[in-house]
Amino acid sequence: MSRNGQSSGAPPSIWxxxxxxxxxxxxxxxxxxxxxxxxxxxxxxxxxxxxxVARELGPYTTMALYRYVGSKGGxxxxxxxxxxxxxxxxxxxxxxxxxQIYALASASWAMVKRHIWFAQLVHTRPPLGPRMMRRTEFxxxxxxxxxxxxGDAMTYAALLDRHIYxxxxxxxxxxxxxxxxxxxxxxxxxxxxxxxRERAAAGGYxxxxxxxxxxxxxxxDEQFELSLQFLLDGITVRLSDQPDPRR
Amino acid sequence: MSRNGQSSGAPPSIWxxxxxxxxxxxxxxxxxxxxxxxxxxxxxxxxxxxxxVARELGPYTTMALYRYVGSKGGxxxxxxxxxxxxxxxxxxxxxxxxxQIYALASASWAMVKRHIWFAQLVHTRPPLGPRMMRRTEFxxxxxxxxxxxxGDAMTYAALLDRHIYxxxxxxxxxxxxxxxxxxxxxxxxxxxxxxxRERAAAGGYxxxxxxxxxxxxxxxDEQFELSLQFLLDGITVRLSDQPDPRR
DNA sequence: CTTCTTGCGTTTACGCTATATACTTTACTA
DNA sequence: TAGTAAAGTATATAGCGTAAACGCAAGAAG
Numbered sequence: 265m266s267r268n269g270q271s272s273g274a275p276p277s278i279w280x281x282x283x284x285x286x287x288x289x290x291x292x293x294x295x296x297x298x299x300x301x302x303x304x305x306x307x308x309x310x311x312x313x314x315x316x317v318a319r320e321l322g323p324y325t326t327m328a329l330y331r332y333v334g335s336k337g338g339x340x341x342x343x344x345x346x347x348x349x350x351x352x353x354x355x356x357x358x359x360x361x362x363x364q365i366y367a368l369a370s371a372s373w374a375m376v377k378r379h380i381w382f383a384q385l386v387h388t389r390p391p392l393g394p395r396m397m398r399r400t401e402f403x404x405x406x407x408x409x410x411x412x413x414x415g416d417a418m419t420y421a422a423l424l425d426r427h428i429y430x431x432x433x434x435x436x437x438x439x440x441x442x443x444x445x446x447x448x449x450x451x452x453x454x455x456x457x458x459x460x461r462e463r464a465a466a467g468g469y470x471x472x473x474x475x476x477x478x479x480x481x482x483x484x485d486e487q488f489e490l491s492l493q494f495l496l497d498g499i500t501v502r503l504s505d506q507p508d509p510r511r
Numbered sequence: 512m513s514r515n516g517q518s519s520g521a522p523p524s525i526w527x528x529x530x531x532x533x534x535x536x537x538x539x540x541x542x543x544x545x546x547x548x549x550x551x552x553x554x555x556x557x558x559x560x561x562x563x564v565a566r567e568l569g570p571y572t573t574m575a576l577y578r579y580v581g582s583k584g585g586x587x588x589x590x591x592x593x594x595x596x597x598x599x600x601x602x603x604x605x606x607x608x609x610x611q612i613y614a615l616a617s618a619s620w621a622m623v624k625r626h627i628w629f630a631q632l633v634h635t636r637p638p639l640g641p642r643m644m645r646r647t648e649f650x651x652x653x654x655x656x657x658x659x660x661x662g663d664a665m666t667y668a669a670l671l672d673r674h675i676y677x678x679x680x681x682x683x684x685x686x687x688x689x690x691x692x693x694x695x696x697x698x699x700x701x702x703x704x705x706x707x708r709e710r711a712a713a714g715g716y717x718x719x720x721x722x723x724x725x726x727x728x729x730x731x732d733e734q735f736e737l738s739l740q741f742l743l744d745g746i747t748v749r750l751s752d753q754p755d756p757r758r
Numbered sequence: 759c760t761t762c763t764t765g766c767g768t769t770t771a772c773g774c775t776a777t778a779t780a781c782t783t784t785a786c787t788a
Numbered sequence: 789t790a791g792t793a794a795a796g797t798a799t800a801t802a803g804c805g806t807a808a809a810c811g812c813a814a815g816a817a818g
Contacts, residue, residue, distance in 0.1 A: 313775070324796075324797095328795075387684040390707070392707050397710070398716065401711075404718035413728075414721060414728070415729065416728060417718070418722055419729045422734065423737070430680070433680075434673060463526060463641075463644070467645070475651065480665070481661070481663060482662065490666070490745075495738065497744070560803085561806085562804080571768095573805090574769085578765085578767075
């Protein structure tokens with residue numbers, strides 16, 4: 265009943281399985297992952313189907329993919345880890361912890377904007393890929409290097425990731441909604457906005473209506489930056505409250 | 512081709528359609544929504560299928576639901592708005608803006624913890640429900656009342672919601688993963704953790720491995736609280752930098 | 759009281775998804 | 789050259805959302 269190592273249950277996370285025996289022609293796996301990324305970059309999470317990936321690869325059937333990625337979940341694991349590799353992670357700790365963390369967060373933000381599907385999928389799989397672990401390890405090293413306990417370090421790392429991926433999710437879903445709803449043409453867009461605005465007016469929401477009439481405020485990039493600084497400020501205070509920079 | 516009002520395109524958001532003519536026996540809609548919420552509360556997003564909702568209602572077929580909610584998307588709209596109604600929103604502005612926003616954020620957090628599916632679904636639909644609009648309107652009123660521009664007010668509101676829903680998403684997905692992977696029994700859980708930990712050790716991630724060996728740090732509730740305070744601190748500074756509390 | 763209309767709920771059907779299983783084909787190795 | 793292990797295909801299944809057509813029951817109109 266069980267397919268391998270793990271005692272039983274259900275699909276046991278591709279990271280926990282032995283590396284594919286890789287006997288004869290290991291020219292694929294990477295190609296499959298690359299094709300899947302291309303498909304998802306183009307159409308987001310909804311477009312990522314096994315059939316679409318096979319089509320992207322050319323002369324292959326859907327089932328051929330299963331030889332290389334085990335399941336769709338496994339493919340997603342590989343995709344997530346692959347693009348996480350686009351984020352540069354320093355090899356050693358620098359003198360300015362905040363600058364290093366800021367750079368990591370910014371690079372992460374740039375990556376998730378390139379790959380709109382990332383934020384939609386990252387929450388659905390355990391983050392056990394080597395590059396994802398390396399990235400987390402770096403953050404932990406930075407914070408513990410500043411005297412934080414391991415628990416606090418993980419708290420800070422999680423808090424920053426939540427912000428990065430949360431912001432990306434917002435952008436991704438907005439884009440998806442714009443595609444998926446009938447809002448291709450500008451005419452339909454304004455029509456939809458006007459209808460929503462009327463609802464706001466009728467319901468007695470003056471501020472909301474005013475905003476819908478003329479959406480204003482920081483761009484998502486600026487919002488990202490702003491919140492990031494808020495969070496880094498908070499972490500800074502907590503780190504300096506630390507009894508003593510130890511180890 | 513088009514079903515009603517809106518010129519064309521695709522499912523035009525249930526909020527923008529005329530309220531159902533409500534001629535003969537309008538005993539349902541609410542019952543459908545309640546049943547759907549019950550189903551999703553139990554099994555999360557993945558369990559929310561039209562068939563499951565019909566089964567929950569008892570003697571109805573799947574297709575019967577479509578008379579009342581138009582589509583699955585429409586049902587989700589109604590569910591999201593319904594539970595948003597569980598968040599108390601003050602009728603007027605108090606003297607302590609931070610306390611009011613804090614209370615709203617805390618109540619929102621409590622709600623999304625009760626309804627694990629909320630964070631998974633809120634990003635997939637435009638937030639046009641009356642109760643969602645009312646909640647947003649209140650936040651805008653608070654911040655503009657403190658002298659913020661409308662754009663800044665929306666920025667702050669969005670930033671807080673991102674944190675609330677992002678935190679909820681993390682909790683929801685962790686729970687979903689625990690259910691969906693073979694981690695029903697404690698034995699399997701520890702086995703999975705140990706395997707992951709070995710990967711961390713092999714990869715040379717000492718901090719990560721140490722943390723996996725003995726996960727520590729703030730609970731998700733404490734993390735939520737911590738980040739919330741960071742964000743409120745940041746907003747406070749920005750509000751007090753405002754030239755003058757106007758209007 | 760009878761006929762007409764209207765809308766509820768069901769039935770049937772379609773296209774799409776992931777993927778288990780069994781098969782054929784290919785290519786390297788002994 | 790024969791044997792074998794892997795690559796890729798064909799087929800089939802269960803579940804999903806939902807379009808379309810239908811039977812039926814209840815209120816309105818004559």
